[in-house]
Amino acid sequence: MQVICKLVYKDFLVIIRDRGGLAMLFLMPMALVLIMTSLQDNTFKALNESGIRLLLQNNDTDSLGSAIEQEILHSNFFSVYRDINGNKPTEQEIKDAVASGKYQIGIIIPAGATQLIREQVKQNVTRLFSGDTTISPGINDSVVVMLYVDPATKNSLRSTLQGSIREYSARVESRIVLNELSREINSRMMVSLPNLNQIRQEMVFYREEYVARGNKTVVPNSVQHNVPAWTLFAMFFIVIPFASAMIKEREEGSLSRLLTMPCSYTGIMVSKIVVYLVVCFVQFILIMLMGLYLFPIFGLPALVINGRIVSLSVMALTAALAAIGYGISVGTIARTHQQAAIFASISVVILAAVGGIWVPVFVMPPFLREISVASPLNWGLNGFYDILVRNARLADVMHYGIWMILFSIGCLLIALYYHKSRNEYN
Amino acid sequence: MNNKTAIHIQNLTRYYRGNAKPAIDNVSLDVYEGRIFGLLGPNGAGKTTMIRILCGLLTPSAGEVVIGGYSLRHELPRIKRIIGVVPQEIALYPTLTARENLSVYGGVCGLQGKELKDRIDKWLSVFGLEKSQHQQTGRYSGGMKRRLNLIAGLLHNPKILFLDEPTVGVDVQSKIVIIENLMEINRTGTTIVYTSHYLEEAENLCSYLAIIDEGKIITQGTLNEIRILHNSDSKLEDIFLEITGKDLRD
Numbered sequence: 286m287q288v289i290c291k292l293v294y295k296d297f298l299v300i301i302r303d304r305g306g307l308a309m310l311f312l313m314p315m316a317l318v319l320i321m322t323s324l325q326d327n328t329f330k331a332l333n334e335s336g337i338r339l340l341l342q343n344n345d346t347d348s349l350g351s352a353i354e355q356e357i358l359h360s361n362f363f364s365v366y367r368d369i370n371g372n373k374p375t376e377q378e379i380k381d382a383v384a385s386g387k388y389q390i391g392i393i394i395p396a397g398a399t400q401l402i403r404e405q406v407k408q409n410v411t412r413l414f415s416g417d418t419t420i421s422p423g424i425n426d427s428v429v430v431m432l433y434v435d436p437a438t439k440n441s442l443r444s445t446l447q448g449s450i451r452e453y454s455a456r457v458e459s460r461i462v463l464n465e466l467s468r469e470i471n472s473r474m475m476v477s478l479p480n481l482n483q484i485r486q487e488m489v490f491y492r493e494e495y496v497a498r499g500n501k502t503v504v505p506n507s508v509q510h511n512v513p514a515w516t517l518f519a520m521f522f523i524v525i526p527f528a529s530a531m532i533k534e535r536e537e538g539s540l541s542r543l544l545t546m547p548c549s550y551t552g553i554m555v556s557k558i559v560v561y562l563v564v565c566f567v568q569f570i571l572i573m574l575m576g577l578y579l580f581p582i583f584g585l586p587a588l589v590i591n592g593r594i595v596s597l598s599v600m601a602l603t604a605a606l607a608a609i610g611y612g613i614s615v616g617t618i619a620r621t622h623q624q625a626a627i628f629a630s631i632s633v634v635i636l637a638a639v640g641g642i643w644v645p646v647f648v649m650p651p652f653l654r655e656i657s658v659a660s661p662l663n664w665g666l667n668g669f670y671d672i673l674v675r676n677a678r679l680a681d682v683m684h685y686g687i688w689m690i691l692f693s694i695g696c697l698l699i700a701l702y703y704h705k706s707r708n709e710y711n
Numbered sequence: 712m713n714n715k716t717a718i719h720i721q722n723l724t725r726y727y728r729g730n731a732k733p734a735i736d737n738v739s740l741d742v743y744e745g746r747i748f749g750l751l752g753p754n755g756a757g758k759t760t761m762i763r764i765l766c767g768l769l770t771p772s773a774g775e776v777v778i779g780g781y782s783l784r785h786e787l788p789r790i791k792r793i794i795g796v797v798p799q800e801i802a803l804y805p806t807l808t809a810r811e812n813l814s815v816y817g818g819v820c821g822l823q824g825k826e827l828k829d830r831i832d833k834w835l836s837v838f839g840l841e842k843s844q845h846q847q848t849g850r851y852s853g854g855m856k857r858r859l860n861l862i863a864g865l866l867h868n869p870k871i872l873f874l875d876e877p878t879v880g881v882d883v884q885s886k887i888v889i890i891e892n893l894m895e896i897n898r899t900g901t902t903i904v905y906t907s908h909y910l911e912e913a914e915n916l917c918s919y920l921a922i923i924d925e926g927k928i929i930t931q932g933t934l935n936e937i938r939i940l941h942n943s944d945s946k947l948e949d950i951f952l953e954i955t956g957k958d959l960r961d
Contacts, residue, residue, distance in 0.1 A: 291818030295804065295811075302806035302847070538800030542863070545766040545796040546819045547788060708770050 288548045292556030299530070300560060306526055310564055311571060314519030318572050319583065321515045326507035326585050337442070339363040340379050340391040347399030348460070352453045353392075353430070360449070362442070363390070376431070383433040390446065391433035398428045403461050410465040414473065430454070506586045512576045513669030514642045517662050519572070520565050520604055521633045524612040527561055528625040531616030550704050554697065558609050565605030566598070573597070593672045596679040600672065603686035604665040610693030611661070617700035636660045664688045716777075717871055717902040718742035718765065723774035725760055725926075733772070734760040736926035742919075747893070747903040749917030751910065751947075753955050757926040758906040759799065762875050765904070766796050779870055792821070795869030799876045801856045802863070805849030809840055809859050812848055813866055820867035834862040837892060854885035861889060865896060872896065874905045878912060890916055914947040924955045 301307065341357060343350040358365055368374065369382060379391040430450055434443050467480045534540045543553055576588030590597060612629070619625035637643065639653060640662030646654055657663045668685035671677035718741065725735040735757050742748045752758050763769045765776065767787045776783035779793045803812050813831045822830060835841040838858040843851065848859060861877055874893070878886045893916065897903050907913050913920065914934060921931035930937055934947060941950050 287821070287823060288819050291815050294818075295807070295815040298807055298811060299804055537805075538798050538802035539804060541763075541768055541800075542796060542798055542802040542816070543819060544768060545791060545794065546816065547791045547821065548819050708768065 288552055289556055289559075292543075292548070292553060293559050296556050296560040300564065309526060310523065311568060314516070314522070314568050315571055315575055317519050318512060318515040319575065319579075322508055322511040322580070322585060323583065325511050337363045337390065337438070338366060338388045340366050340369070340374065340382055340388040342367070342374065342376075342379060342391075342393045344396035345394045345398040347397075349399040349402065349428070349454060349457045350394045352457050353394060353450055356449055356453050357392070362445075380433050383435050386435055386437065389435045389438045390443075391431075392450075393431040393433075395429060395431075398430070399457065399461075401428050402458055403465075406458070406461045406465045410462070410469050414469050428454070508576060508580055508586045508588050509674050510670075512572065512588050513673055514666055516569060516572045516601075517604055517640075517665045517669065518633075518637050518642050520568060520601070520665075521608045521611070521636065521662060522630075523561060523565060523568075523605075523608050524615055524629040524633055525626055527557070527609060527612030528616035528619060528629050529622055531557070531613070532619060532622055532625055550701065554613055554700070557613070558606070561609045561612070562602065562605050565608065566602060569598070569601040569605070588673075590673065591676060593676075593678075596672045596677070596682065597669070599679055599686060600665065600668040600682060603689040604661070604668075606693040607661040607665070607689035607696075610696035614696040614700045614703075617703050636662050639663070641666055661689050661692045664692075715744045716741050717744045717746075717779060718748075718904070719775075719777040720765075721775040723761075723764065723776060724772050725764060725769060726772045733926050735764065735771075737774070738923075738926070738928055739774075740921060740928055740931060742902060742904060744902050745897070745900060746919050747897050747905060747917045749913040749920040750904060750906045750923060751913055751920060751951065752906075752923040756923045756955075758923060759875055760926075761923065762796075762873050762904070762906060766794065766873055767791060793870040795864040795867065795872045797861050797864035797872070797874045797877050799879065801860050803848045803856065803859060806847055808845050808847055809835065809851075810844045812859065813863060816863045817866045822867055830866055830868075834866060838862055838888060854881040857881045858885060858889065861892075865901075869901065871902045871904065874903060876907055877905070878907065878909060886912070910948045910951055911946075920947070922951060922954060929954055 300310075339357065341354065343354050345351075357363060366388065369378060374382065376393055379388075379393060382388050383391040432443075432447065432450070464480065471477055531540075540553065544550065573588065573590070573594075577590070578587075581587045615625055615629050615632075619628060637660075639657050640646075640660035641649075641657055642662055646657045646663065649657065664685040668682040671682045671685075720738055720740050723735055723738045724733050726733050738761070750758050750761060760769065764771055765778065765783070767783065767790060771783070778790045781787075781789045781793075783790060804815070807815070810831060813834075814827065817827045817830065831844075832841070835844050838861070840855060840858060840862075843855065848856060851859065857877065857880070861874075864874075865872055877893075878889055881889070890912065893903060893905075905913070905917060917934075919931070919933055920937060921928050922937075923929070930940060932940060937947075937950060938944055941953065943950055943953070
């Protein structure tokens with residue numbers, strides 16, 4: 286135990302004497318989390334707070350035109366423009382403006398669209414009541430709402446807009462149909478019926494709720510998603526300074542000297558695990574504090590941890606163990622600083638990408654989805670998400686923690702095997 | 712002279728990966744207690760490999776080694792308690808002070824509390840480093856680093872001390888202090904195994920010499936025995952060149 290204490294003391298001193306390294310260990314991850322969260326938050330806002338420029342030319346002065354226009358105005362997705370430099374644009378000018386990227390979407394509602402629908406419906410209803418059931422309006426008689434879309438606009442947004450226009454067109458159509466039916470029935474029957482639109486009412490409603498365990502509702506936002514993701518990423522980047530510190534110790538001969546003394550390679554590694562576990566945990570606490578108290582100062586939503594600090598801490602410690610275990614194996618196997626730095630940085634980026642740090646796993650191609658379950662960053666991320674946005678308890682996420690501990694032990698065993706074989710054969 | 716064996720080496724062989732030729736080739740020798748044993752040889756002769764095997768840093772490919780009565784193969788932890796090693800490299804933590812370095816290495820060797828403090832004070836004073844003891848060792852001169860490197864290996868009073876080129880790159884003053892203190896340490900009963908390229912230094916310091924080349928011990932004995940064996944009364948350097956040749960080594 287005395288040996289481990291002395292080694293911990295040594296590793297602690299080595300870390301705190303390296304000011305540049307300390308800044309890298311604590312300030313860089315904090316900066317990373319702050320920048321990435323701000324970036325993602327702004328993208329989120331851009332989609333929600335009238336960030337998309339829409340050029341609208343409503344040539345229909347009746348129901349359809351005003352219904353679509355009102356829907357767009359109230360959606361909060363768009364900044365709506367009706368002219369270009371004070372002039373009403375032609376269709377070609379609208380196309381050109383969207384093509385140039387100045388506007389993301391252009392919509393042209395044709396003149397007399399509502400009247401055209403009304404006449405079609407009237408014709409059809411009259412035919413229907415005359416016993417003619419061949420109701421099929423020709424293409425030439427259809428109302429075409431033109432939607433010009435900038436190729437850089439997300440597909441999901443285009444689909445949402447199309448869906449909304451379809452929905453409002455259908456509503457206007459059904460209202461006209463009911464009006465015409467009422468008129469036709471009244472003209473053919475002796476009694477006067479009230480307008481059928483009066484009995485038309487919405488029968489199906491949608492209610493959306495973010496569900497979490499324990500009847501709690503946690504509203505997801507960029508902070509709840511980005512803080513755990515980038516904290517994990519930063520935590521795993523400790524592999525680089527960790528492996529470099531190991532190689533430096535080996536190159537300077539201090540490791541060999543320690544190995545001639547009454548201590549083992551395992552003991553030397555245990556001391557490093559203890560010290561770097563503390564470093565990772567301090568990193569984690571600083572980032573959590575930043576999420577709680579500093580983010581609101583930067584105009585970001587505050588991190589909501591719902592009193593789950595113990596669960597979060599356990600997840601952070603197991604993730605740190607996984608990162609350190611990985612660092613030990615890289616530091617043992619790599620022969621030079623360059624090897625360690627290049628391999629560690631690229632492999633952590635790959636593990637992060639596959640693990641769902643950058644894009645959610647569910648949008649990945651099927652084969653990557655299969656691979657993602659093998660990334661320790663994916664386990665950590667799932668654990669953090671379950672706690673932060675699904676309100677899970679420690680017991681619910683402990684399996685992720687156990688996998689990360691097993692990953693760490695596996696890495697340690699590889700490192701010990703490699704160290705032993707190097708002494709035997711190299 | 713004590714005839715008790717401190718180190719017994721029997722048919723020791725060591726291969727490196729990718730090399731068909733052994734770095735240590737079937738070496739057998741005994742180092743008796745209380746001696747300063749000089750292991751000399753040209754570059755690449757196998758001196759450092761030999762020291763690294765004896766310290767437990769490398770596993771032998773074949774052969775047996777017994778140090779202080781303990782088998783290297785089976786009782787390495789016991790051996791680690793009785794040996795001290797001063798490697799060729801400056802094996803110190805440059806951002807730690809001299810006292811912190813010694814506290815770490817002494818602590819790992821089992822020293823603690825007042826005993827550790829007293830020994831650090833004593834050796835810092837003996838090697839003239841007490842004034843700079845709170846300075847980070849990265850700022851030390853080459854000679855100061857060498858002296859501290861030596862202290863770190865002998866702080867725990869080892870029974871057997873391995874020294875791999877302990878005076879490389881130091882000024883004359885530091886060299887004298889190191890040599891004088893090594894002789895003093897030996898007088899207190901510590902067996903010393905010493906490698907060096909400085910043959911004159913070895914001639915003055917060592918009570919027994921072995922010359923190794925291409926992994927084999929090509930001669931051994933006291934300086935006088937070697938002179939008689941090679942029919943020469945010249946300096947060690949001349950005998951060394953005579954038996955190892957003048958070809959440049961890698």
